[in-house]
Amino acid sequence: MPIDRRLLFYINWPLLGVAILLFLLGVLNLYSASGYRLEEGMSIAPYFNKQLIWGLMGMFSMIVFMFFDYRHLKTMAWPLFWTTVLLLLAVFFVGKTIYGAKRWLDLGFMNFQPSELAKIAVLIVGARILSKEREPLDFLRLAYVMGVGLILGGLIIKQPDLGSGLSVLMILGGMVLFRGVTPRVFKTALVCIPCLLPLSWFFLHDYQKQRIMTFLDPTKDPLGAGYHIIQSEIAIGSGGFWGKGFLEGTQSQLRFLPERHTDFAVAVFGEEWGFAGTMLLLSLFCFFLYQMVVIARDARGLFGSYLAAGVFFYFFWQILINTGMVLGLMPVVGIPLPFISYGGSATLVNFCLVGLVLNVSMRRFLFKQ
């Protein structure tokens, strides 16, 4: 298929640019977090190299995701949904158990996690359903939409993988909010959700309750679970205004900061680049998210809008939860920060989704009426 030159012209270059910039900052930060100061054989340099390779693969996938017409996804939505459900079910029977949870399918050359696919599937199916809704959702329609999410989310939570399961529900939930609900639904939710939240306490595992308790008072267990939070705050706080400088973060370099290349990567960043650097990083993320709002606004057709909104929430929740946790505003949950935290498949998926919204953006002037 010959590529229309106008497609290149309409690509949202700022989004593309900021995504790559964020990735590069992440790699740079990872280099520092890898502990270059440590002696040979002790550093985690392999993480740094791996991340670069995954990033390159991600960017390639991003291009692939740009150059087919996203509107075909609309017809593929339901087949994709059912495929995902089948794969999630398959996990229960032929899944591979790692760290005590059955989450993986062994594909021979790599371990595949269907819950990752579910996150993509949910935003495509969600976009398809919601784009057909002409009115704000009433109870019935809301139940239908969330039912779809509950099938996917429920299967994932059962694995058990509470984090991914809730992510699926939260992405869909975000999209529902974007669509809007009737005032009655809104008011009911406003009353019911705060009442139901405490109930969920009884469904949590002990370690999850522990985390929440620790979050509320990290000093209660300063050497155990509260250690992460305290060390993270020390690392960030000690950065001051200008930071200690690249590779100069003592907390991260001397390994007082745990999980510093994955979940707590931004603490390393905060320590080395200070308030100035972290505010810049925060601004880049805001800009990144804002570009998706722009794409959702300008998209030709509601399906594209919802797709962009879905991707928006995909990133938004991660940024909110990860940063909130690192800053000590939320309990510790293992959610990475897009592009900054180390993680191969996550990086791949991130770039694919950026590709997807770029795809929406570059086709915004096609088929004008």
Place this chain on the structure above:
Amino acid sequence: MSDLYNHANQEPPRAGLILLQALILGVFCLFSIRLWYLQIHHGEDYARKARENQMRQESVFSPRGLIRDRNGDLLAVNEPAYALGLVREDCPDIDKTLHQVAAWTGRDFDELKKIYKKKRRRVKPFEPLILISDLSFGEVAMIDANRLRWPGLEVQVRPRRQYRYGELLAHVLGYVAEANEKEMEKRPELALGDEVGKQGIEFMLEDRMRGVKGLVQFEVDVNGRRLQERTLKHPRAGHEISLSIDLGLQKLAMDWLEEEAGGVVVMDANTGQLWALATAPSYNSNDFSSGLSSEQWAELRDNPLHPMQNRVIQSVYPPGSVFKHVVAGAGLHYDMLDPKETVNCTGQLKLGRHVFRCWKKGGHGKTDFMKALVQSCDVYFYKMGKKLGVDRMSEFAMNSGFGKLTGIQLPHEKSGNIPTRKWKRKRFGEGWQGGDNFNMAIGQGYTLVTPLQVAQFFAGVINGGKLLKPLLLKDDKTVVKGRIPLTPEQLKMLEDALIETVDSPRGTCRRIRTKGVIVGGKTGTAQVVRLTDELKELKDAQIPYKFRDHAWMAAIAEKGNRKFAIAALVEHGLHGSWNGNMVKAIIEYLFDGTITLKPEIKKQQAREARLITVPSKKKKPAGAQ
């Protein structure tokens, strides 16, 4: 295709778009404020915390002060002990490491895990948590050789208290052991695993004995290896002290006490310094510094002879005839005693229907003051007691140092008991009776004293009446705590009676006569129970050990300016004269340096005496004869 695009011209929901932008703005504001709070507002605090965090600090142990005897011989020293510490932060797999430690040292994994769990809450992740406090050299070598493969393990050298003569001086020196929660609360400078004095001098002089810990600061890398080290504070060793105890004399006394339960005090009558403070049976102070096993503890606790008891200051006994000098003193003081006046002793004295007997069945006949003391005539003192009454006797006894603490620098001293009318009413709900006077006058009944009080009193008799605070440190200044209320002439009379008891052919202390030394003495036999008729029939050697009388001996010895008072007590040792050989050996040592050890045969007899079983008869409290 048309289905694909049929909503193409619909507008995205406006409210939704506004919501997304609001979310971005909200998160941005929230995080900005939080960043400002952490990095700007509290930036300095966190920066300080970060510095403390990467710069680990470690204590440098300071050795406790050495302890010497009066001649400079070392009694307590410090030896390096090797402890195994685990630094959690550096240890990748605690369980695996503990298994390895168990394999190396032959200790139980579960035991190690228990120690780990118990201590982990109180030790910072980057501080060594002491798993084992006494590694052997072999274990140290093994662990050191494998250090690099097992990050997080570290061998610490810390001084450990070592007592050269573990059992000889246990009750004087006491011991050290790991500080408990309460002690750590009281002394904030103590850390988990630090040793503190728990008993004896180690406890009393804790602040002087313990040094000041030093502090080093170092930067650490991933594996807890030190990059740079800097001494922040040099450690300072504890103060050295010299006891007034003479090691040789202490050894001699302990040898004589061997196989007995009892105590000996040797006091310099001029200064109050104690040259020997022996109590038996004893325990080994060293057992405590390396941590007592529960079996060892149970053995100490359940031993019927109570080795942890310091019999010289913590046990109280009826003084028996040793108390007659106190009663005689009271008689002189209140001017109710004419030394020339005689009493006819027929071997017994009646009070109402009750008969009070003299120890000598046939009686002493005409007995004056001197004869009464030298031959220990009970009847003379029954009459004396009746004449004086409880009020005068107890007043004089208390003014002579009985019934109150001597103030020795050892914990848990007991004051004993000097009865009064008020005391008896409170204690038994009944008034003082005539018979009580009789009993009190011969040192039986309710009167209870410690051997140290006896030594203090007899030292006073020969030093002009000064009641000296017993001192344990060579450098301590003499403290006069009170005076025996007697004139020098009256004191001289008591002293003469003591000397006569040794010199006179009929005296009870003839066997302690020592050439070239003026020696005086008084024996005492303190009843433990009122013997039943059945037991009375038995010969001494057949009376069960625990029903036998306690044997006392108080002695004085002087030559030139050197004056000593000695008090010896052997529990269930039958008659006081028994102690004579021991006291003579002590006097010989003090003035000639001669060492006479206890013959094996005596030790054997003592051992056997304790084996005689007790017939199943009810025990009755000590009382009148």
